Structures are given as C-alpha cells and as structure tokens.
Amino acid sequence: SVDLDYIISQMRVDDDGKICITPKALRAADHMLLCRYFDYLQSTFHKTVRGIELVLEDVIMALLNDGLISCSRTDVSRRIEQGTWCEFDESFVMEKIRALARNASDELIKTKTESVLKRLPPKLVWEEEFLAVRYERKTKELFLHLAQRARDKKFRWAQRFGIEPERWYIWPKNVELTKVGSLVDVASYFEAETDDTDKYSQAIRVLKSENSATSDPIMKMSRSLMHILANYSIYILRIYVLLRPEEMGKKEEIKAAIQKSLSFAKER
Numbered sequence: 001s002v003d004l005d006y007i008i009s010q011m012r013v014d015d016d017g018k019i020c021i022t023p024k025a026l027r028a029a030d031h032m033l034l035c036r037y038f039d040y041l042q043s044t045f046h047k048t049v050r051g052i053e054l055v056l057e058d059v060i061m062a063l064l065n066d067g068l069i070s071c072s073r074t075d076v077s078r079r080i081e082q083g084t085w086c087e088f089d090e091s092f093v094m095e096k097i098r099a100l101a102r103n104a105s106d107e108l109i110k111t112k113t114e115s116v117l118k119r120l121p122p123k124l125v126w127e128e129e130f131l132a133v134r135y136e137r138k139t140k141e142l143f144l145h146l147a148q149r150a151r152d153k154k155f156r157w158a159q160r161f162g163i164e165p166e167r168w169y170i171w172p173k174n175v176e177l178t179k180v181g182s183l184v185d186v187a188s189y190f191e192a193e194t195d196d197t198d199k200y201s202q203a204i205r206v207l208k209s210e211n212s213a214t215s216d217p218i219m220k221m222s223r224s225l226m227h228i229l230a231n232y233s234i235y236i237l238r239i240y241v242l243l244r245p246e247e248m249g250k251k252e253e254i255k256a257a258i259q260k261s262l263s264f265a266k267e268r
Contacts, residue, residue, distance in 0.1 A: 002032045012207060020205035020215035029204050029218055030225045037177045041234065045173060051121040051240045054169045059097055059112050062104075068096045108166055115242055122169060122240035123251055126150075126258040134176060134233035143235045146262060147172040150239055153261055160257070161250055167242040178219050178230040179203055 010025035021029055043049065063069045079085040094117075101113035114120065128146065132139040150170045158165040179202050203217035206224070219230035239258060243251065 002035050003028045004032075007032065014205070014207065014215040015213040016215075018205055018215060020207055022207050023210060026206055026218070026221065026224055029206070033177050033204070033218075033226060034229075037175065040175050045175065045236065047124050047127070047238065048121050050171060050238070051124060051169070052116065052119070054171060054240060055112050055115045055122060055242060058166075059100070059109075059116050060093075062109050062112070063093070063096050063100060066100065068100060069093065108164060111167070111242060111244060122167070122242040124238060125241050125251065125255045126237075126239040126262060128235075128237045128262070130235055131232055132235060133231055134174070135231070139235070143172065143174070143237065146237055149262065150237070150258075153258075157254065157257065161247075161254055163241060163243070163247065163250075169238075169240040169242075171236075171238045171240065173236045175234040175236065176230070177232070178226055 007021060007025050007028050010022040010028075012020055012022060014020050060069075064071070076085070079088060097113055097116055101110060101117060104110050104113065115122065147170060154168045154170060155165050157163075158168055203219065205215040206218055206221050207213075207215050218224050219226045221227055241251075241254060
C-alpha cells in the first residue's frame with residue numbers, strides 16, 4: 001500500500017532542474033523503496049519464477065535461431081507501421097513454442113519447450129543467500145568465487161549424473177535497495193563510468209528543507225532509512241537443474257553432491 005498519490009503531490013523541481021520530492025514525503029519514499037525490494041525477493045526473483053524464466057530464455061533463443069520469430073529493428077518497425085505490433089504478444093509466442101516443440105528433432109529443445117508449455121520448472125538444487133555490506137571486498141570475492149566454482153563444477157556434475165550441461169543453470173544475483181549507497185562519494189560518481197553516473201542520477205532526490213531549492217539523493221539524508229539500508233545488499237546464488245520425469249530420483253543425490261562441493265569452497 002504505497003501512497004503514490006501523496007508522493008506525486010509532493011514532487012517538485014529543484015534549481016538544477018532535477019525532479020525531487022519535499023521532505024514531507026521522505027517516509028513515503030522510504031516505504032516505496034522497501035516495498036519494491038521485498039517485491040523483487042518475493043515475486044520477481046522467486047525461486048520458481050526465476051527458474052522457469054531461465055529455461056524460457058533458452059527457448060526464445062531457439063525460436064530466434066530457427067527463424068520462428070524475429071525481433072530485428074526492421075521487423076519491429078514494419079510491424080508498428082502495419083499496425084500488427086499488438087499481435088506480437090504472449091499468445092503469439094506460445095504458439096511458436098508449440099510449433100518448435102512439434103518439429104524439433106533435438107531432445108534437449110523438446111525438454112525445454114515442455115518445461116515452458118507444461119509449467120515444469122527446473123529444480124532448485126542449491127541456494128546460498130546472505131545480507132552483507134555492498135562495498136565489502138571480501139564478501140564480493142567470496143560470492144564471485146562461489147559462482148565461478150559452480151560454473152567450473154557444472155560440467156563434472158553433468159557428467160556424473162548424466163544430465164547435459166545445457167540443463168544446468170547457475171544464477172548469481174545481488175539485490176540492492178537503491179542504485180548506489182550512501183557511503184560512496186558523490187564526486188567520484190561523476191568522474192566514473194557513464195553507467196555509474198546514470199545510476200546516481202536515478203536516485204530519488206529530496207529537497208534539503210521545505211523552503212530549499214536544492215536537493216540531495218535520498219541515501220544522503222540522515223533521517224532516511226535508505227541512509228543505512230542503501231549500504232547493504234542481498235547476495236543470492238542458485239543452482240537449478242532441468243530434470244526429465246525419469247530423472248527426478250536423482251534430485252537428492254545431486255543436492256548432496258553440490259552441498260559437499262560448495263561448502264568446501266565457502267570454508268576456504
């Protein structure tokens with residue numbers, strides 16, 4: 001229940017031409033960012049949702065490679081000009097996936113199309129999730145080390161359990177409440193890469209006072225929750241495997257093998 005109407009009513013433009021909000025809307029803005037954060041964790045990055053999306057990405061790529069769909073600039077422009085862009089919807093793509101499933105001679109493609117069409121997501125066989133300071137070098141190194149070890153081990157696991165490497169998915173993600181944290185020096189962002197400058201520019205800005213014409217990013221406001229929470233990130237590493245019905249009995253053995261391998265890596 002984010003109070004969007006109130007946030008919109010408190011929007012202003014500061015002396016630099018930047019859209020901002022008044023200090024009265026600070027709590028509502030904090031609330032909105034928290035809600036978005038939990039929505040990411042509970043919905044967008046839900047283990048089942050993300051698992052089926054990983055397979056769907058492969059299926060869409062197969063559609064493109066087989067010429068069943070085309071998303072080139074020319075084709076999109078043509079559809080817009082002809083007024084048929086609205087037909088390029090979920091139903092259209094699902095019918096193309098059914099056609100791919102009917103005609104594919106590759107068992108791997110058939111397995112993946114069946115996963116999408118029958119809503120049979122890959123199985124989550126390992127997950128590590130922890131909260132840490134987003135700028136802490138040791139944490140980032142551990143996270144990257146675990147992800148790389150999982151990628152390296154994937155081929156050995158694939159061979160051991162007789163499941164093609166293409167049916168294993170390594171998904172690393174870190175979820176942050178704001179684009180940048182409050183501990184980063186503002187000046188450094190404007191001297192950094194364009195992407196970093198863009199991230200800083202996207203931050204919610206708050207007028208310094210009711211009568212002020214200048215604003216600061218929300219994570220720089222000491223009264224804001226984001227002043228503290230912006231410096232933390234949830235790190236998530238998941239391993240999925242797309243099992244065929246006759247392979248379901250391997251799931252627990254796979255989980256045990258991965259746990260043993262990656263627990264050793266964490267200890268190191």
